[in-house]
Amino acid sequence: MSITVRPLGGSEWPAFVAVDYEAFSATYPLEMADRWREVVELDRLLTAFDGDLMVGGAGALSFEMTVPGGPIPVAGVTSVGVLPSHRRRGVLTALMTRQLHGLHEDGREAVAALYASQAGIYGRFGYGRAADTLSFRIPTHGSAFTRSAPADPALRLRVAAPADALPGLRRVYDAVRPGRPGMYARSDGFWKTEIIPDTEHDRGGMGPLRCLIAEDATGARGYALFRAKAGWNEHGVPDGEVRLLELMASDPAAYALVWRGVLDRDLCSVVHAGRRPVDDPIMHLLAEPRQLNAVWLDDLWIRLVDVDRALAARAYAAPADLVLEIEDEVCPWNAGRLRLVTGKASCEPTGAPPDLTLPVDVLGAAYLGGRPLRAAADAGLVREHRPGALRELSAAMAWDPAPWGCRVF
Numbered sequence: 001m002s003i004t005v006r007p008l009g010g011s012e013w014p015a016f017v018a019v020d021y022e023a024f025s026a027t028y029p030l031e032m033a034d035r036w037r038e039v040v041e042l043d044r045l046l047t048a049f050d051g052d053l054m055v056g057g058a059g060a061l062s063f064e065m066t067v068p069g070g071p072i073p074v075a076g077v078t079s080v081g082v083l084p085s086h087r088r089r090g091v092l093t094a095l096m097t098r099q100l101h102g103l104h105e106d107g108r109e110a111v112a113a114l115y116a117s118q119a120g121i122y123g124r125f126g127y128g129r130a131a132d133t134l135s136f137r138i139p140t141h142g143s144a145f146t147r148s149a150p151a152d153p154a155l156r157l158r159v160a161a162p163a164d165a166l167p168g169l170r171r172v173y174d175a176v177r178p179g180r181p182g183m184y185a186r187s188d189g190f191w192k193t194e195i196i197p198d199t200e201h202d203r204g205g206m207g208p209l210r211c212l213i214a215e216d217a218t219g220a221r222g223y224a225l226f227r228a229k230a231g232w233n234e235h236g237v238p239d240g241e242v243r244l245l246e247l248m249a250s251d252p253a254a255y256a257l258v259w260r261g262v263l264d265r266d267l268c269s270v271v272h273a274g275r276r277p278v279d280d281p282i283m284h285l286l287a288e289p290r291q292l293n294a295v296w297l298d299d300l301w302i303r304l305v306d307v308d309r310a311l312a313a314r315a316y317a318a319p320a321d322l323v324l325e326i327e328d329e330v331c332p333w334n335a336g337r338l339r340l341v342t343g344k345a346s347c348e349p350t351g352a353p354p355d356l357t358l359p360v361d362v363l364g365a366a367y368l369g370g371r372p373l374r375a376a377a378d379a380g381l382v383r384e385h386r387p388g389a390l391r392e393l394s395a396a397m398a399w400d401p402a403p404w405g406c407r408v409f
């Protein structure tokens with residue numbers, strides 16, 4: 001089988017959707033692809049052909065994503081799929097290789113990010129697991145806060161229609177985003193098609209999308225987007241549930257108030273809060289944090305497309321002056337030695353002997369500051385040639401707060 005990879009042609013969007021739909025065993029009504037059409041950038045979609053049959057596709061979104069120190073351009077890789085009839089014959093490999101080489105030649109983004117459908121897929125292409133996420137299942141009867149939970153009498157909680165509340169949601173999201181690595185700017189289209197849509201399919205058996213806003217005279221300071229479903233058990237005791245989709249606040253008092261609004265919902269006995277940051281302050285607010293019943297998952301995967309530019313683009317938490325020997329089979333322009341000097345964030349080729357040797361996926365995993373390089377070294381993935389070099393780089397790359405992308409793209 002000979003596979004050709006090329007950009008999507010003018011009339012090929014329906015075929016791209018059909019491949020994706022089949023690859024993902026999707027259940028959404030096909031018209032919903034029109035929604036995604038508002039977000040995707042058609043000129044950044046790649047397709048793979050077996051003869052004249054489209055058998056795979058992959059896309060990239062032009063994001064501004066926060067990394068340690070502030071936002072930078074990042075390619076958000078998405079809509080990757082291969083027809084079941086053509087799996088495990090190298091179609092994804094051809095797409096990923098072409099995409100990474102294209103990003104390098106294009107030069108707009110030195111970093112690519114994605115959410116993986118399965119955690120075993122992307123390491124071979126140089127992506128590292130850079131952020132984690134926790135999902136909570138909180139029984140409302142066990143959700144009392146500690147006595148030191150903050151409160152602000154100027155705040156009030158308001159029930160709002162999500163579409164009407166959009167300016168307030170954006171105000172809060174855009175206040176939080178620049179401070180947390182992994183969060184990315186949302187276009188109007190992204191808010192409208194990914195965050196607030198509310199069809200039967202979006203509801204998935206739950207109620208409509210609901211919104212709580214915490215605000216004062218200046219406007220919104222926090223919000224929650226969620227779905228709920230009331231219910232009673234066989235004894236007549238209320239046991240409805242809340243599914244929290246997003247909760248964001250620009251200050252601690254607003255954060256605590258919005259959470260209380262979600263946890264205190266009448267007739268609901270449990271709150272499922274998916275994809276929360278691993279340093280979510282709710283862990284400090286609950287008097288009995290075991291009631292979080294946390295489950296740990298991978299969040300963003302990061303690929304340093306151009307290692308030198310990517311390392312020079314972020315800030316560092318501690319001084320470091322090191323020679324790194326990078327291993328990168330997929331993007332050979334990265335393989336070699338770079339001198340990283342953190343104070344001025346410069347990263348230049350050098351012939352000096354290396355202090356550390358590490359594969360590009362390990363560096364990608366550490367890039368957002370949430371995965372200690374030291375732990376990767378303990379797993380045997382980093383080789384230290386100068387004693388102390390590992391500790392130096394690990395401390396420099398660590399960052400607070402923990403990385404988190406919030407919503408899958």
Ligand SMILES: CC(=O)SCCNC(=O)CCNC(=O)[C@H](O)C(C)(C)COP(=O)(O)OP(=O)(O)OC[C@H]1O[C@@H](n2cnc3c(N)ncnc32)[C@H](O)[C@@H]1OP(=O)(O)O
Nearest residue numbers: 023078079080081082087088089090091092093114117120
């Ligand atoms: C960012 C996103 O969009 S994530 C969404 C990814 N898409 C999906 O999950 C949809 C359903 N799955 C698919 O479409 C396909 O099975 C894909 C895209 C995951 C893989 O496509 P393929 O063309 O089969 O991959 P390809 O043949 O290039 O495999 C390359 C290597 O990855 C491995 N691989 C492929 N899929 C997986 C997987 N799901 N888990 C672990 N390893 C995998 C292959 O075994 C192969 O390994 P090898 O080089 O050691 O032989």
